[in-house]
Amino acid sequence: xxxxxxxxxxxxxxxxxxxxxxxxxxxxxxxxxxxxxxxxxxxxxxxxxxxxxxxxxxxxxxxxxxxxxxxxxxxxxxxxxxxxxxxxxxxxxxxxxxxxxxxxxxxxxxxxxxxxxxxxxxxxxxxxxxxxxxxxxxxxxxxxxxxxxxxxxxxxxxxxxxxxxxxxxxxxxxxxxxxxxxxxxxxxxxxxxxxxxxxxxxxxxxxxxxxxxxxxxxxxxxxxxxxxxxxxxxxxxxxxxxxxxxxxxxxxxxxxxxxxxxxxxxxxxxxxxxxxxxxxxxxxxxxxxxxxxxxxxxxxxxxxxxxxxxx
Amino acid sequence: xxxxxxxxxxxxxxxxxxxxxxxxxxxxxxxxxxxxxxxxxxxxxxxxxxxxxxxxxxxxxxxxxxxxxxxxxxxxxxxxxxxxxxxxxxxxxxxxxxxxxxxxxxxxxxxxxxxxxxxxxxxxxxxxxxxxxxxxxxxxxxxxxxxxxxxxxxxxxxxxxxxxxxxxxxxxxxxxxxxxxxxxxxxxxxxxxxxxxxxxxxxxxxxxxxxxxxxxxxxxxxxxxxxxxxxxxxxxxxxxxxxxxxxxxxxxxxxxxxxxxxxxxxxxxxxxxxxxxxxxxxxxxxxxxxxxxxxxxxxxx
Numbered sequence: 001x002x003x004x005x006x007x008x009x010x011x012x013x014x015x016x017x018x019x020x021x022x023x024x025x026x027x028x029x030x031x032x033x034x035x036x037x038x039x040x041x042x043x044x045x046x047x048x049x050x051x052x053x054x055x056x057x058x059x060x061x062x063x064x065x066x067x068x069x070x071x072x073x074x075x076x077x078x079x080x081x082x083x084x085x086x087x088x089x090x091x092x093x094x095x096x097x098x099x100x101x102x103x104x105x106x107x108x109x110x111x112x113x114x115x116x117x118x119x120x121x122x123x124x125x126x127x128x129x130x131x132x133x134x135x136x137x138x139x140x141x142x143x144x145x146x147x148x149x150x151x152x153x154x155x156x157x158x159x160x161x162x163x164x165x166x167x168x169x170x171x172x173x174x175x176x177x178x179x180x181x182x183x184x185x186x187x188x189x190x191x192x193x194x195x196x197x198x199x200x201x202x203x204x205x206x207x208x209x210x211x212x213x214x215x216x217x218x219x220x221x222x223x224x225x226x227x228x229x230x231x232x233x234x235x236x237x238x239x240x241x242x243x244x245x246x247x248x249x250x251x252x253x254x255x256x257x258x259x260x261x262x263x264x265x266x267x268x269x270x271x272x273x274x275x276x277x278x279x280x281x282x283x284x285x286x287x288x289x290x291x292x293x294x295x296x297x298x299x300x301x302x303x304x305x306x307x308x309x310x311x
Numbered sequence: 312x313x314x315x316x317x318x319x320x321x322x323x324x325x326x327x328x329x330x331x332x333x334x335x336x337x338x339x340x341x342x343x344x345x346x347x348x349x350x351x352x353x354x355x356x357x358x359x360x361x362x363x364x365x366x367x368x369x370x371x372x373x374x375x376x377x378x379x380x381x382x383x384x385x386x387x388x389x390x391x392x393x394x395x396x397x398x399x400x401x402x403x404x405x406x407x408x409x410x411x412x413x414x415x416x417x418x419x420x421x422x423x424x425x426x427x428x429x430x431x432x433x434x435x436x437x438x439x440x441x442x443x444x445x446x447x448x449x450x451x452x453x454x455x456x457x458x459x460x461x462x463x464x465x466x467x468x469x470x471x472x473x474x475x476x477x478x479x480x481x482x483x484x485x486x487x488x489x490x491x492x493x494x495x496x497x498x499x500x501x502x503x504x505x506x507x508x509x510x511x512x513x514x515x516x517x518x519x520x521x522x523x524x525x526x527x528x529x530x531x532x533x534x535x536x537x538x539x540x541x542x543x544x545x546x547x548x549x550x551x552x553x554x555x556x557x558x559x560x561x562x563x564x565x566x567x568x569x570x571x572x573x574x575x576x577x578x579x580x581x582x583x584x585x586x587x588x589x590x591x592x593x594x595x596x597x598x599x600x601x602x603x604x605x606x607x608x609x610x611x612x
Binding site: 023030140148249264268269276283288 | 459540
């Protein structure tokens with residue numbers, strides 16, 4: 001186990017190195033910089049731009065800049081955002097992360113909870129009208145972009161019924177719609193995957209034996225089927241959490257939430273190099289660590305899996 | 312002749328024609344494909360939308376950028392079947408023209424993704440060694456972040472436009488097909504007929520193109536169709552937040568974004584573009600699912 005983890009962590013570090021190099025060079029080689037507003041130059045005196053460049057070392061060769069950044073990043077110092085020099089990038093991320101984490105995390109929970117229930121129902125009544133209904137629901141709901149779902153929900157529940165707020169941040173009334181709009185389309189995929197996992201476990205010999213012994217359907221499902229289909233389910237649902245935390249960009253735009261996605265968009269638009277790199281690194285670490293944990297968990301829940309042999 | 316005996320004649324097919332005629336892989340696939348209703352819907356939809364996109368100049372009732380402030384924000388009526396937007400532009404015409412960036416982004420990025428991903432995947436899987444290591448690291452790099460973040464970042468750095476969106480999506484979309492092809496070539500490499508081909512001294516180029524490529528072809532067709540919904544989502548999402556197609560050229564996502572503060576009072580501004588996005592994604596998804604079933608491809612990635 002330990003050598004496996006060490007090898008994986010090493011792989012993640014190599015990936016992070018490549019990713020930072022890619023992001024860094026991409027942002028520097030294209031024309032423009034923090035003194036530009038999109039593609040329009042802000043009318044700044046040339047001396048000001050020069051001073052700015054000198055202050056942040058942007059006049060040095062790209063490789064030199066990258067090495068400086070890398071040296072600081074290795075000591076977990078990601079610099080300060082151009083847009084908010086009074087705090088560090090790490091503090092900035094810590095400040096806005098809760099918005100994305102709460103919305104994304106709760107949306108992922110909703111998707112998993114609802115999706116698993118639907119998937120179990122569909123598998124238990126395989127090929128019945130209920131199964132057809134759930135499968136159709138799963139296919140159709142998955143084709144609706146979350147921001148379209150957001151529009152629909154806001155229209156009915158915020159404007160027509162005014163049960164919830166249509167945007168912004170505050171109490172639970174602000175949370176319900178973004179979470180549902182974001183989580184609901186994801187239930188489709190979860191339900192389909194659950195149904196497939198359970199259907200596969202149902203076709204096993206020990207399930208037939210259990211039925212032959214006279215165990216009731218509910219008993220077979222809860223005691224034999226669910227336990228075995230849990231493994232592929234857990235390992236594919238765990239990565240949903242970081243995926244939804246990072247994927248909340250569009251939902252943040254729809255509901256005007258000041259989350260990490262919004263900051264990623266504005267900081268790449270204003271060429272806030274330290275912040276862009278910081279957020280990118282943070283997300284990459286979050287995602288790859290989740291995958292690592294998932295794979296380790298896989299080996300723990302299912303003793304048949306030998307991680308050492310897994311490529 | 313009694314059943315079970317095998318003679319050279321029966322093998323050569325000089326005997327009576329066998330009762331079951333094997334029509335071939337693609338004919339069987341088409342028969343299975345037709346049985347899937349959603350796939351059939353997808354097929355019909357794609358044909359229709361292709362026609363709409365190509366003949367937009369003739370079937371659109373108005374030019375997509377014709378501004379007519381007097382009519383602004385009208386609901387659907389006889390003159391404007393889908394209503395009018397805040398600048399007085401005909402929504403139906405804009406929806407019709409909006410099929411162009413959708414198809415363009417979907418088809419071009421997936422095709423370009425295949426052109427990059429397939430050779431890389433075959434080379435990595437077949438040759439292994441340093442080539443495989445390099446390609447695998449590249450795949451790792453692009454799987455480290457969700458594709459939409461990479462696309463978003465690249466589009467913003469390169470400045471938002473349809474062309475840059477296509478470039479960014481191409482750069483991320485080769486990863487899926489490359490990973491599939493690499494995995495398949497890895498296992499095909501170990502097959503006996505490859506060893507036979509090598510023993511016969513066939514040039515590597517021919518082994519790759521005549522023995523490995525046909526094996527991965529059905530999967531590629533599936534991955535092509537399955538990748539399009541992602542691209543459609545990307546185009547819609549990025550145009551929605553103002554990072555894709557530049558106005559005044561219409562795109563469904565951009566129309567949604569432009570609906571902005573109006574749609575609450577004029578729901579027609581958001582109903583039609585979002586309906587088109589959903590119908591298109593559903594069609595390509597159905598097409599992809601149908602293809603997978605019809606060709607019986609196993610995807611375990």
